[in-house]
Every structure is written in structure tokens, then in C-alpha cells.
Amino acid sequence: MTYCVGVLLESGLIMASDSRTNAGVDHVATFPKMTTFSKTGERVIAMLTAGNLAISQAVVSLLQKQIDEQIEPNLYTVSSMIDAAHVVGNALRTIHAEDAEHLRKHAADFNRSILLGGQIAGERPRLFNIYSAGNFIEAVAETPYFQIGETKYGKPILDRIISSNSNLNEVTKCILISFDSTIRSNLSVGLPIDLLQYQTDSFDASNKRRIADDNTYFRQLRKYWAEGLKRVFSELPDPS
Amino acid sequence: MTYCVGVLLESGLIMASDSRTNAGVDHVATFPKMTTFSKTGERVIAMLTAGNLAISQAVVSLLQKQIDEQIEPNLYTVSSMIDAAHVVGNALRTIHAEDAEHLRKHAADFNRSILLGGQIAGERPRLFNIYSAGNFIEAVAETPYFQIGETKYGKPILDRIISSNSNLNEVTKCILISFDSTIRSNLSVGLPIDLLQYQTDSFDASNKRRIADDNTYFRQLRKYWAEGLKRVFSELPDPS
Numbered sequence: 280m281t282y283c284v285g286v287l288l289e290s291g292l293i294m295a296s297d298s299r300t301n302a303g304v305d306h307v308a309t310f311p312k313m314t315t316f317s318k319t320g321e322r323v324i325a326m327l328t329a330g331n332l333a334i335s336q337a338v339v340s341l342l343q344k345q346i347d348e349q350i351e352p353n354l355y356t357v358s359s360m361i362d363a364a365h366v367v368g369n370a371l372r373t374i375h376a377e378d379a380e381h382l383r384k385h386a387a388d389f390n391r392s393i394l395l396g397g398q399i400a401g402e403r404p405r406l407f408n409i410y411s412a413g414n415f416i417e418a419v420a421e422t423p424y425f426q427i428g429e430t431k432y433g434k435p436i437l438d439r440i441i442s443s444n445s446n447l448n449e450v451t452k453c454i455l456i457s458f459d460s461t462i463r464s465n466l467s468v469g470l471p472i473d474l475l476q477y478q479t480d481s482f483d484a485s486n487k488r489r490i491a492d493d494n495t496y497f498r499q500l501r502k503y504w505a506e507g508l509k510r511v512f513s514e515l516p517d518p519s
Numbered sequence: 520m521t522y523c524v525g526v527l528l529e530s531g532l533i534m535a536s537d538s539r540t541n542a543g544v545d546h547v548a549t550f551p552k553m554t555t556f557s558k559t560g561e562r563v564i565a566m567l568t569a570g571n572l573a574i575s576q577a578v579v580s581l582l583q584k585q586i587d588e589q590i591e592p593n594l595y596t597v598s599s600m601i602d603a604a605h606v607v608g609n610a611l612r613t614i615h616a617e618d619a620e621h622l623r624k625h626a627a628d629f630n631r632s633i634l635l636g637g638q639i640a641g642e643r644p645r646l647f648n649i650y651s652a653g654n655f656i657e658a659v660a661e662t663p664y665f666q667i668g669e670t671k672y673g674k675p676i677l678d679r680i681i682s683s684n685s686n687l688n689e690v691t692k693c694i695l696i697s698f699d700s701t702i703r704s705n706l707s708v709g710l711p712i713d714l715l716q717y718q719t720d721s722f723d724a725s726n727k728r729r730i731a732d733d734n735t736y737f738r739q740l741r742k743y744w745a746e747g748l749k750r751v752f753s754e755l756p757d758p759s
Contacts, residue, residue, distance in 0.1 A: 431671030435700040439748060448757040456752075460675040476758075496758055507751030508679060512696075515743055517688040518716075518736055 280467030281312060281428035283327035284437070284454050285394040287406040287418040291447050291478040292396045294325040295454050297428075297462070299469030300332050313473040314339050316346070316354040316397075317484040324354055324363055324397035325475050325484070329428035330390040330411075331382075337374045338391070342367065360397055360405035361417070367395055368413035375413070392427040397477070404479055432464045433457030447476055452500065455490070459501050472497075520707030521552055521668035523567035524677070524694050525634040527646040527658040531687050531718040532636045534565045535694050537668075537702070539709030540572050553713040554579050556586070556594040556637075557724040564594055564603055564637035565715050565724070569668035570630040570651075571622075577614045578631070582607065600637055600645035601657070607635055608653035615653070632667040637717070644719055672704045673697030687716055692740065695730070699741050712737075 283296040296312040310332060317323040326342075328335040345353035345366070357363050371391060379389040391411050398404040406418040408425040418425060423443040426434065433456075440453040451474065461468045471491040475484065490497050523536040536552040550572060556564040566582075568575040585593035585606070597603045611631060619629040631651050638644040646658040648665040658665060663683040666674065673696075680693040691714065701708045711731040715724065730737050 431704070432675055434704045435672055435675075436748075438704055439745065440752060451758050452752070452755055455758075456755075464671070464674045464678055496756070500755055503755055504751065505679065507754065508676075508748070511744065511747030511751055512680060512692070514747065515692055515696075515740055516736070518691050518695075 280465065281329040282430070282433065282458065282461050282468040283312060283329055283394055283427045284424060284433070284457060285325075285327060285396045285406050285408075285418070286424040286441060286450050286454065287396065287404060287443065288423065288447060288450060289444055289479070291476065291481075292325075292398070292404045292406060293447065293450050293454060293474070293476050294327055294394065294396050295458065295472055295474045296327045297458065297468045298471050298473065299467060301467055304466070307469075309469075309471075311473055313475065313487075314342075315475065315484050315487065316342070317482075318355065319484075320400075320482045322355075322397065322399040323477055323482055323484040324360075324395065324399075325477070326367065327394040327427065329392045331387070334371075334374055334378065334389065334391045337378070338367070338370045338393070341370045341373060345370075358399060359402055360395075360399055360407070363397065363399070364395055364407040364409060364415050364417075367393060368409050368415055371409065371411065372413040375411070394425050394427055398479065398482065400482065404477065429461055429465050429468050433461040436460060447478065451476055455497060455500055456504055459497075459504065520705065521569040522670070522673065522698065522701050522708040523552060523569055523634055523667045524664060524673070524697060525565075525567060525636045525646050525648075525658070526664040526681060526690050526694065527636065527644060527683065528663065528687060528690060529684050529719070531716065531721075532565075532638070532644045532646060533687065533690050533694060533714070533716050534567055534634065534636050535698065535712055535714045536567045537698065537708045538711050538713065539707060541707055544706075547709075549709070549711075551713055553715065553727075554582075555715065555724050555727065556582070557722075558595065559724075560640075560722045562595075562637065562639040563717055563722055563724040564600070564635065564639075565717070566607065567634040567667065569632045571627070574611075574614055574618065574629065574631045577618070578607070578610045578633070581610045581613060585610075598639060599642055600635075600639055600647070603637065603639070604635055604647040604649060604655050604657075607633060608649050608655055611649065611651065612653040615651070634665050634667055638719065638722065640722065644717065669701060669705050669708050673701040676700060687718065691716055695737060695740055696744055699737075699744065
């Protein structure tokens with residue numbers, strides 16, 4: 280399974296993904312699920328994928344091939360994020376046309392969800408949730424985040440904290456806690472976490488971190504959060 | 520959907536269920552999902568059900584009929600909780616034999632999960648998770664709780680707090696917070712909550728409460744918990 284979150288804020292965009300891939304419990308591996316396409320000063324596009332890994336890799340390869348061979352439109356030349364979402368949606372449709380029938384013969388669904396976030400010079404940052412069918416929805420101020428994969432464990436904390444005018448650091452903390460809750464309760468989601476913190480109009484994708492088990496900040500956060508929850512819990516009034 | 524939790528402690532047993540039933544979003548109703556069978560001083564048995572409501576009601580009717588018509592074995596005469604679990608499992612199998620084929624013709628699965636907890640004089644309290652197939656597993660000290668229905672949103676807090684030597688009030692608080700998280704994040708789970716707090720060797724089922732939106736304690740708990748979480752969250756160190 281997988282857990283990915285994208286959050287669109289007035290101040291920027293945060294994209295985060297775990298990196299555990301499994302086929303059953305006896306075939307567990309680590310694969311990053313975040314791919315970035317960026318030209319400093321002009322565009323930053325980040326893509327998170329959940330579902331069949333072979334389909335993900337096929338989509339990423341096709342998008343990269345379009346860039347390398349200058350096939351238009353591609354993620355390095357489109358002039359808006361909605362065009363970028365169409366490019367990715369169409370790549371999904373191309374792979375679907377090639378693979379879906381074969382997958383069906385092996386009783387496997389063509390399942391793939393993609394979060395696509397970023398900013399292209401000339402517009403504000405935008406965030407899309409692209410479905411298997413290649414169509415998509417866009418985040419708005421009222422619903423500023425999308426999750427894909429194993430979404431439920433980590434949703435309550437996002438619902439409590441995030442609004443579109445939250446600040447980047449606050450939301451980064453919240454996302455890491457959401458990952459902590461998910462990782463504790465579900466074996467199919469695992470470290471490391473890839474996390475991109477993007478500031479509006481920076482056109483700079485360099486604030487991308489890989490957070491592994493030995494990350495001091497994440498360890499602190501998990502510890503303080505667990506202790507804080509227990510403290511708040513113990514201070515709650517007992518039922519009469 | 521539904522959310523039910525049963526927790527087995529050294530000091531007793533807690534059973535809790537929401538009461539929202541829905542078929543699609545345009546057919547939402549309130550049905551209690553907890554049924555108790557008790558003889559004060561001798562036995563307390565509580566049953567929580569998730570899944571197809573018609574199957575639940577058919578199972579409860581059959582169990583009640585066995586008691587009323589003194590058909591052996593029944594929940595008023597069995598001498599252990601494992602026998603009670605067999606009685607319920609067999610009732611499920613009887614209903615399956617009657618309904619499953621008809622449900623299949625309407626593309627509906629025979630899906631039903633049951634939590635059965637209680638104590639019969641002569642043994643300690645016990646808790647079972649009974650599957651659609653009528654077979655079951657029993658809670659142990661290492662895994663003292665079961666959830667059925669919409670389980671994921673409310674699991675992290677249970678994982679953090681509950682152990683088999685927690686006390687009854689502590690676990691009651693924890694369960695109510697688990698319901699709060701679930702209700703906030705999923706429309707298919709709703710108030711009121713039916714909650715039974717049973718103390719080992721009391722053989723008394725009278726500590727059963729219905730917690731609705733106007734319950735002062737639950738409102739306080741939700742408020743203090745939300746404020747406490749936000750306070751702990753705001754005190755966490757920012758990422759560097």
C-alpha cells in the first residue's frame with residue numbers, strides 16, 4: 280500500500296509520500312513515490328503515485344521520454360498546471376490502452392491515483408488529484424488537501440489542523456504526524472518519507488527531504504506528540 | 520456504515536457502537552447496533568453488529584426466538600462465552616443458508632461482522648469477533664480489543680492508549696475519542712453512541728448509556744480533546 284498527501288496553501292505547497300511497496304506480506308520493498316520535474320526560476324512540478332507500481336513507473340518513463348525527445352506537450356513546456364494535469368492524465372490513458380487488457384487477463388485491476396502539484400511561472404501554485412481514468416479534480420481553498428492510498432488513519436489530524444491559510448511549517452508538522460499515525464497502525468505504509476516543501480513564487484524544488492528512521496526531527500516529533508497526547512488524555516475528565 | 524469497538528480488560532469489558540445506518544447517502548437512518556442478553560447475577564452478554572442491517576436483525580430475532588421458545592442451546596442457558604459464540608455463529612449460518620443465495624441474485628454480499636462480549640458465572644469476561652462464516656477469534660491480553668465497520672480513523676488512538684491492564688474509565692474515554700475522530704472524518708458513522716461499561720464479576724448490565732449530541736460529558740470530552748491536541752500540536756518544534 281502507500282500513503283501520499285498533497286496540501287495547497289496560500290503560502291505554498293507540500294507534497295509527501297511514504298516509500299513502502301508490497302505485494303502480499305512476503306514481498307516488501309522500498310520505492311520512492313515522488314517524482315519532481317523542475318526548472319529553477321520557471322516551474323516546479325511534483326507527482327505522487329499510489330497503486331500498481333509497474334503502472335507508476337510506466338507513466339513516469341513516458342513523461343520523461345516526452346521531455347527527453349521533446350514531444351509536445353510535455354511537463355517542461357506546458358504553460359499551466361492544468362495543462363500539466365492533462366499531460367499526466369493522457370500518459371495514464373496511454374499506459375491504460377497498453378496494459379489494462381493484459382492486467383485483466385491476470386485478474387488485476389488498472390488502479391492508479393496520482394497527486395500532481397506545482398507552480399508554473401505566470402500562475403499561482405495548484406494541486407490536482409488525477410484518477411485512473413485520467414480525469415482529475417483540483418484542490419480549492421475549502422478543500423486544500425488530497426490524500427491517496429491508505430488515507431483513513433491519518434485523516435483526523437489533517438481535518439483538525441489544516442486550512443488553506445495555515446503556514447508551511449505548521450502543515451509540514453501536521454503531515455508528519457499524519458504519517459506517524461498511519462505507520463503505527465498499518466504495516467503497509469513505511470519510512471522513509473519523501474517530503475517537498477515548496478514556497479509560492481520560489482520556483483525552487485530544493486527543499487525536498489528524505490525522512491528516515493534516524494531523522495532527529497521526526498523522532499522528536501513522534502516522541503513529543505505521543506507524550507503530549509497521553510498528557511492531554513490523562514487530563515481529560517473521567518466519565519461519571 | 521458502522522463503527523463498533525469491544526475492549527477486554529482485566530477489570531471488565533467495554534462495548535460501544537454508533538447508530539447510523541445508510542444505504543447510499545440518500546437513505547440514512549438511526550438503528551441501535553447493540554443488543555444485550557442478561558440475567559442479573561448470572562450472565563451479561565452484549566452483541567455489536569456491522570454490515571447488512573437485515574441480516575443483523577434476522578440474527579437477533581433468531582437468538583431471541585431460541586430464548587423465548589426455550590430451544591437449546593440459547594444465550595440464556597449456555598454455560599460459557601465460547602458456547603455463546605457458537606450459538607451466535609450458528610445463528611449467522613442459519614440466516615446465511617436462508618438469505619445468501621437470494622442476496623447474490625441481487626448482487627449483494629452476505630456481509631456481517633459481530634462482536635460478542637460478556638461474562639457467564641464461573642468464568643472470566645471474554646470477547647469474540649465473529650465472522651460472516653460463523654467462525655470466530657477471541658481477544659487475548661496482547662490484543663485486547665476488536666473493531667468492526669469503519670475502523671481505521673479511530674484506530675491510532677486505541678493503539679496508543681489501550682492495554683489489557685488499563686482501567687475501565689480510561690478506556691471508556693479512549694473509545695469515545697476514537698468515535699469522535701471517526702465521526703468527524705466519516706459521514707457514515709453517527710451519534711448516538713451506545714456504550715456498555717461492564718465490571719468483572721458484577722453480572723450487571725445496567726451501566727449502559729446512550730450518548731447523544733446533547734450529552735454534556737461527551738461534549739466536554741470532544742472540546743477538551745480538540746483544544747488539547749491543538750495545544751500539543753502548537754508546542755511541537757517547527758521543522759528547520
